[in-house]
Amino acid sequence: MDVGDRLCICLPSGRMLDEVIGLLEMASFDVEPLRSRDRELFVCGKEVCYVIAKPFDVVVYVSSGMADLGFVGSDVIAERGLPVVELLDTGLGFCRMVVAVKRGEEDRIFDLSLYRNRGLRVASKYPNVARKHFASRGLHAQVVEVSGSVELACRVGLSDCIVDLVQSGRTLAQNDLVEAETIFPVSTRVIGGPVKVRTKDHLVLEALKALESAVGHLKGVK
């Protein structure tokens, strides 16, 4: 299968997929290939091709020029640090990147004197975000990169705090953790590649206009 002259859009698998497809449908994209795809991760309609990839990979597909547009959370854009351009904030998947600590330690976490000798230990699935954030506060953080259950890492003493996404805060509470600081708000963004590897500028502009209008409608409805 070949993309050819069609627009190629990369979508994030997982919890955001259905909402993103809903937005595309609202913006009058042909989403039929996505409905009938039967576990295929690369499907093409008459005008648009779709690649479905893990959120962290959406940035790879777009920055490499393989996909013209992508949908992905601002958490992933910040962590991967690849050259992509944010074109639109859909407002979908709203949550926040936070520093969380064990209950009762909220005030101690930013006390520089406590960590002068060994450095603050931070567990995170977002090592680059965590490192950058603590550096900006003048704290040297020793970042422990974990791929699952960051809360557990903190509970069993692998770290002093965690940097992670929070939506309702229920998982934090279950693990006796509390938010100490919000780092940045997170939502699903539309991204494009910085280099025009194909000459599909007008398709990209048209797609953006349609998406912008759908997002405006969504926000009006809320």
Next chain:
Amino acid sequence: MDVGDRLCICLPSGRMLDEVIGLLEMASFDVEPLRSRDRELFVCGKEVCYVIAKPFDVVVYVSSGMADLGFVGSDVIAERGLPVVELLDTGLGFCRMVVAVKRGEEDRIFDLSLYRNRGLRVASKYPNVARKHFASRGLHAQVVEVSGSVELACRVGLSDCIVDLVQSGRTLAQNDLVEAETIFPVSTRVIGGPVKVRTKDHLVLEALKALESAVGHLKGVK
């Protein structure tokens, strides 16, 4: 919950968990806390505590000294490059790390002259393993790190080849890929930390002896 004087063992969540628990039971470990754990990732019995973590995190728990022993694939040990010691090869989860290419390109992949200008593009969940392997062959590889569906990355033209785990080879065949080279065999290993952070040496030695005997029995049975 505190580990105290008990042995702390870190187990990999996912497809290998049941087999590893079976091996521990065969070696007469108290696995009751694991049977009744009700989604808890940290459980303690009278003599042993267990942490259940993503395979990539098992190496973090053991190298940090949080866990005394861990079970994890040699693929993960090679990729993370953290200071742990391999103590025993259980033989479980046997598969191999390979270089795979599109069918028909088996012979071209190691032709140095083809990639002199732009470098060979490799997609992998194991960027460190991939980089190291191609460097050892004198090829400069441009590694695209993807977190899911490496085969797709190759199929849609994001890379010339992939470095990935293969067991039956069925997923490769479905994506019209073939093995070009085996990098190393993979199986679940028992690892320990290089620094003795707790004085539980005799517990670790006893545990290893029991596991060795169970593995011997398993291999005899096969």
